[in-house]
Amino acid sequence: xxxxxxxxxxxxxxxxxxxxxxxxxxxxxxxxxxxxxxxxxxxxxxxxxxxxxxxxxxxxxxxxxxxxxxxxxxxxxxxxxxxxxxxxxxxxxxxxxxxxxxxxxxxxxxxxxxxxxxxxxxxxxxxxxxxxxxxxxxxxxxxxxxxxxxxxxxxxxxxxxxxxxxxxxxxxxxxxxxxxxxxxxxxxxxxxxxxxxxxxxxxxxxxxxxxxxxxxxxxxxxxxxxxxxxxxxxxxxxxxxxxxxxxxxxxxxxxxxxxxxxxxxxxxxxxxxxx
Amino acid sequence: xxxxxxxxxxxxxxxxxxxxxxxxxxxxxxxxxxxxxxxxxxxxxxxxxxxxxxxxxxxxxxxxxxxxxxxxxxxxxxxxxxxxxxxxxxxxxxxxxxxxxxxxxxxxxxxxxxxxxxxxxxxxxxxxxxxxxxxxxxxxxxxxxxxxxxxxxxxxxxxxxxxxxxxxxxxxxxxxxxxxxxxxxxxxxxxxxxxxxxxxxxxxxxxxxxxxxxxxxxxxxxxxxxxxxxxxxxxxxxxxxxxxxxxxxxxxxxxxxxxxxxxxxxxxxxxxxxxxxxxxxxxxxxxxxxxxxxxxxxxxxxxxxxxxxxx
Numbered sequence: 001x002x003x004x005x006x007x008x009x010x011x012x013x014x015x016x017x018x019x020x021x022x023x024x025x026x027x028x029x030x031x032x033x034x035x036x037x038x039x040x041x042x043x044x045x046x047x048x049x050x051x052x053x054x055x056x057x058x059x060x061x062x063x064x065x066x067x068x069x070x071x072x073x074x075x076x077x078x079x080x081x082x083x084x085x086x087x088x089x090x091x092x093x094x095x096x097x098x099x100x101x102x103x104x105x106x107x108x109x110x111x112x113x114x115x116x117x118x119x120x121x122x123x124x125x126x127x128x129x130x131x132x133x134x135x136x137x138x139x140x141x142x143x144x145x146x147x148x149x150x151x152x153x154x155x156x157x158x159x160x161x162x163x164x165x166x167x168x169x170x171x172x173x174x175x176x177x178x179x180x181x182x183x184x185x186x187x188x189x190x191x192x193x194x195x196x197x198x199x200x201x202x203x204x205x206x207x208x209x210x211x212x213x214x215x216x217x218x219x220x221x222x223x224x225x226x227x228x229x230x231x232x233x234x235x236x237x238x239x240x241x242x243x244x245x246x247x248x249x250x251x252x253x254x255x256x257x258x259x260x261x262x263x264x265x266x267x268x269x270x271x272x273x274x275x
Numbered sequence: 276x277x278x279x280x281x282x283x284x285x286x287x288x289x290x291x292x293x294x295x296x297x298x299x300x301x302x303x304x305x306x307x308x309x310x311x312x313x314x315x316x317x318x319x320x321x322x323x324x325x326x327x328x329x330x331x332x333x334x335x336x337x338x339x340x341x342x343x344x345x346x347x348x349x350x351x352x353x354x355x356x357x358x359x360x361x362x363x364x365x366x367x368x369x370x371x372x373x374x375x376x377x378x379x380x381x382x383x384x385x386x387x388x389x390x391x392x393x394x395x396x397x398x399x400x401x402x403x404x405x406x407x408x409x410x411x412x413x414x415x416x417x418x419x420x421x422x423x424x425x426x427x428x429x430x431x432x433x434x435x436x437x438x439x440x441x442x443x444x445x446x447x448x449x450x451x452x453x454x455x456x457x458x459x460x461x462x463x464x465x466x467x468x469x470x471x472x473x474x475x476x477x478x479x480x481x482x483x484x485x486x487x488x489x490x491x492x493x494x495x496x497x498x499x500x501x502x503x504x505x506x507x508x509x510x511x512x513x514x515x516x517x518x519x520x521x522x523x524x525x526x527x528x529x530x531x532x533x534x535x536x537x538x539x540x541x542x543x544x545x546x547x548x549x550x551x552x553x554x555x556x557x558x559x560x561x562x563x564x565x566x567x568x569x570x571x572x573x574x575x576x577x578x579x580x581x582x583x584x585x586x
Contacts, residue, residue, distance in 0.1 A: 063344075110342070111371050117342065122366045128332045129367060132339020135324065139300070139345070159363075162332035169327075 007050045012218050015085065016046035020247045021274045022081035022094050028267040030098040033106070036257045037151060038078035040182040040215070040242040047221045048147060049082040057087040060114045066144050067133050069118050071126020072151035072180065073107035074259070080104050083115040124157025126150060127177060131167050134175040145229070148177045153185035156194045161206070167235040168207030176228045177208075177237040180215060182244035186258050203237045215240025248273055276443035276476060279416035282380040285437055286311025288420040289348065292427050293319045299427060300340055302326055304333050304351040310380045312350050330359040334375075338367035341374040346427055352386075353379035353395030353436050361401060368432045369405040375433075376426045377402075382412070382436040383523035384551065384568060385473060385561035395436070396551050400528020402434040403501045409433045409454060410501040412522075414475035415444045418498060421452035429454065436472065440561050443476035445496075457504035459511075463491035466583050467511035467518045468575060471497050471530050474521035474549070481575035490583055500530055505537050512542040517582035521549040521575050545585035547578035 007015070020042045027033035049055075053066040070079050077097065084091045089103070096102035103112045107121025118129045130148035137144050154160060167175055181199070183190055190196055203210045209231045211224045221240070228236035244258070245251030248270040251262075262270055293299050293315055300322045307313040307325070316323040326333040330351055337347045349356075356379035357364075368375050384394045402410045411426070411433065413419035419437055426433040445460065460475065461482055470478035475496045482492040493515050495507060512518055518538065520531040531548040538544060549570065556568050565571055 069339075109370070118338070119366060119370050122362050125331075125335050125363060125367060128335020128363075129339040129342070131332075132336040132341070133343050134339075135336065136340050136343030136345055139321070140343075159331045159335070162327075162329040163335065166326060166329065166332055166336070170324075 009218050012046050012050055015050050016042045016218070017247070017274055018085060019046055019078060019081040021271055022084065022091070023077045024248065024262060024267060024270045024274065026077055026080070026094045026097045027261045029095045030261060032098060032261050033077060034074040034259045035251060035262065036184065036244040036254070037072060037075045037180065037182065039246050039248060039251060040244045041075055041078050041149060041180045042246065043216045043218055044149065044178055044180060044221055044240055045078050045082050047218050049086050051222065052225045053147070054144070060088060064142055064144050067117050067130070067146045069126045069130045069133065069146065069148040070108050070116070070120055071148055072123065072154055073120030075149070076105070076108040079108060079116065080113070083113070086115070088115040123151070123154035124159040127160055127163035127167065130175055130177070131163055131170065131172060134172045135170060137174055146175045148175070150177055150179045152179055152181040152183065152190050152196060152199070155179065155196055164203065164206040164208065171233050172235045173232050175235045176225065177235065179237060179239050180242050181239050182242045184244040184253065184255050184258065188255055200239055203239070207234055209234050209236040211236065211238045213238060213240055215242035216246060276445070278441035279444050280441050281413055281416050281419035281437040282311050282439070284416035284420040285378055285380070285423050286314040288423045289315045290318055292424065293322065296346060296427065298344060298346050300324065300345045300347055302333050302337055302347060302349040304328055304330050304355065306351050309352070310350040330355045331363050334360045334363035335367055337375045338371070338373045347375045348378055348427070349375060350378045350380070352393065353382035353398045354393055357395055357398035357401045364405060369407050372407045372431050374430050376435065377433070378423060378435045378437065380437045381439045383438065383473070384556045384564045385523065386439050387561040387564060388558050390558040391555040394556055396523070396525050396555070397528070398436060399500055399522070399524050399530065400532070403528060403533065407432060408501060409499065411454065411499050412436045412472040413498055414472060414496050415442050415446055417444060417446040417448060417450050418452055421450065422454070422498065425452055425454050438473060442473055445476050445479065452498070455499045455502045455504060457507040458496040458498065459493060459507065460496050461492070461494040463493040464515050465491045466579050467493040467495060467515040468521060468579060469495045469497055469508065469511070469518055469530070469534055470521040471500065472523055474523060474570065474575070477570070477572045477575055478521055480572045481579065484572065484576050485579055490579065492579060497530060500533060503533055503537060505541070508534055508537055509541045512538050512544045516586050517545045519547045519549060519575060519578045519582055523570055524550055526550050526552050545582045547582045549574050549578050
């Protein structure tokens with residue numbers, strides 16, 4: 001049932017590049033959106049959707065599918081790009097992002113878009129939702145795994161830590177959180193706005209197995225996901241060190257592109273860099 | 276009138292529902308001995324999740340379980356079920372129409388001695404502002420059990436507000452509850468008293484007193500604030516020509532506001548409102564607080580005489 005589960009690292013890198021191009025194009029066409037946090041997550045999302053997750057585009061509600069929960073809802077474009085490339089809806093539909101009557105809302109909407117599991121956009125809620133999904137797997141004796149993608153910034157929300165506490169309490173070893181740790185949030189560096197460090201130690205203290213990786217190193221993302229599957233009795237979090245805006249030189253580590261669409265010439269330059 | 280506890284009725288109904296519905300799961304935020312979800316917990320420990328003192332997390336977990344095919348009842352005190360997790364209610368339940376029933380006990384000022392931090396007097400306004408939510412305030416224990424059964428068997432998000440103390444029983448066993456359909460408890464055409472929750476019993480008592488003064492009042496129990504039974508309200512306003520709305524809630528956003536909006540559009544008539552106005556109460560016994568803050572049979576009676584005089 002898996003989509004492209006045998007994809008090689010090279011082909012995953014190509015997919016990630018395609019997803020990045022979609023992100024730039026769709027946000028440019030929309031004229032608004034959040035490119036930085038989609039680009040930082042591109043390698044993670046490509047690796048999950050085209051190698052790790054068991055899912056079925058013909059049957060988005062397949063009860064045994066692995067669940068991908070996008071907690072950082074402003075990164076909807078990277079999820080939409082992956083779903084389109086995986087065949088959930090036509091790639092052409094990506095150009096409708098943020099427009100009236102579109103299934104691709106400004107922030108992900110589970111009721112509208114095939115393959116979107118949770119509505120998000122207000123930060124800090126996805127891990128709680130993922131716990132509910134993981135508990136349901138246990139109740140129903142289903143083997144699916146639940147993957148939640150968080151931002152580092154949203155870990156400033158108290159609810160994230162309520163969820164961290166309870167996922168460990170419920171011993172949810174079928175739950176994997178991935179923090180897209182790009183270090184930037186809307187108005188600056190997370191360390192300046194509300195420092196999260198010591199971050200890895202916090203998760204450990206909350207009872208999680210932690211894996212600290214380069215979030216753009218696809219073989220490392222793959223090995224971390226495999227390692228997580230072998231961890232029993234506790235949830236795992238991958239702290240994926242990423243670069244906000246990754247892949248587009250002038251967006252990288254540039255807080256201005258947290259929530260701003262590229263202009264025409266910027267779009268052309270960005271797409272050229274992503275060829 | 277005999278009295279019975281709405282939260283105990285809820286706790287017992289939940290156990291019966293758990294026996295016939297294997298998809299039913301119950302979430303608690305460290306209040307199960309008070310909300311009486313502990314009955315369910317002891318019979319179905321695998322389907323009961325204590326979420327600790329984490330109302331926001333509990334609503335998120337509820338949404339995840341519901342998205343995975345479960346029918347979820349999440350329970351805590353009304354104050355925390357509304358004010359503490361509103362953004363979660365909005366994004367995770369209302370926006371997606373999640374199959375989650377928030378059943379809250381300890382609504383209103385009759386919580387009593389715990390004081391204003393524990394008096395949920397704005398919960399109905401908050402829940403009524405959430406698109407897709409059904410909002411129910413049962414009048415007694417019989418109706419509470421029926422409302423819980425109806426909520427669990429109907430898809431979509433529901434809020435049910437129950438009380439801490441015992442409530443006069445106004446319905447016989449076997450009473451059939453239909454969500455969204457107001458119940459005319461007593462006929463009369465001099466005025467209509469529209470009430471919800473604990474105010475229904477007081478409205479009936481006020482109507483008895485008024486009948487002795489040759490004022491014949493209709494009494495309507497609006498157990499479902501949303502969706503509102505507009506037809507019954509318009510008919511009552513047309514036939515009786517004056518209304519009184521009584522509720523254990525602030526003036527803004529509750530039953531009074533909702534009824535006024537409908538009647539202003541469809542059938543404007545003289546109206547009076549018995550509620551908590553725009554202020555918090557204080558610590559005291561439930562009975563003392565009802566007296567001091569004007570939720571009494573006498574207050575309903577006087578309001579009714581006033582509107583009848585304005586016809």
